[in-house]
Amino acid sequence: MGVERGDREEQLAYSEQMAAMLDETKRRKKAAKILAVVRHALGREDLAGLRALDVGCSAGFIADELAGAGARTTGVDIDEPGLAVARERFGHRVDFRHARGEALPFDDASMDVVVFNHIYEHVVDPEAVVADIHRVLAPGGVLYLGVGHRHQVVEPHYKLPFLSWLPQRAADRYMQLTRKGDHYYEHYYSRGGLRELFAAFDVWDYTLPVLADASAFDGDDLIPGWVARVPEPVLAAALPAVPTYIWAAFKEPATPAGPPLRVAPRHV
Secondary structure, X not given: OOOOHHHOOOOOOHHHHOHHHHOHHHHHHHHHHHHXXXXXXXXXXXXXXXXXXXXXXXXXXXXXXXXXXXXEEEEEEOOHHHHHHHHHHHOOOEEEEEOOHHHOOOOOOOEEEEEEEOOHHHOXXXXXXXXXXXXXXEEEEEEEEEEEOOOOOXXXXXXXXOHHHOOHHHHHHHHHHOOOOOXXXXXXXXXXXXXXHOOOOEEEEOHHHHHHOHXXXXXXXXXXXXXXXXXXXXXXXOHHHOOEEEEEEEOOOOOOOOOOOOOOOEEO
16 A cells, blocks of 8 residues: 555655765756856856755755855755765865754745755655745745656656656556555645745746756756757747756745846746
């Protein structure tokens, strides 16, 4: 029998389960994309003088890149093995803390930049985590969101087609039949569910801008060059098939402050 979502246990050593979390080259490339979106949303060349928080920092590569961009950076996670790696490598310039996302140990409005990248599907209570992120984000700050959705064609953790579409029991059985494991842990929302999850924020969708100009957003490792030649209406029509949405969210109504792009961010 599949374990219902309410019975899920915390993933306390995720970096030891997923080797990708320790792939420094890929994590730093992902961080470059995150920084490009954050800089455009804020209209800044760097993050000098800002306070940044990486929620679900694991081994710390993204947090280290935030610090390298000038931010006073903190990383939080419940993944003690990942935190140990992070502290050993980057503890001299990043403050790494063992903390849960729904109980962040920071004052209200104390962070100018928050990164929440491919994390919500792993936490036990996404609504509580998002609420606490909203609490600590300062007015005028930005939350970077890399969010997968339920209707992605290939589930990214186990590379199984349509896995995230299935009810829990069917997903568990699919995992067992393909020998990927006994239980499908991750829980994805639909696009509508994601809008509800982040309804307290003013959200701008950067997915199409990144697809249309991947090199400007350091996404050219994953996005083929020919995609930049696809007309905007065609890209927009294909958006439901994109496995990850890239969103920038403000605590209060705001407009991305960066220069004009070939394809502009869309208000969610």
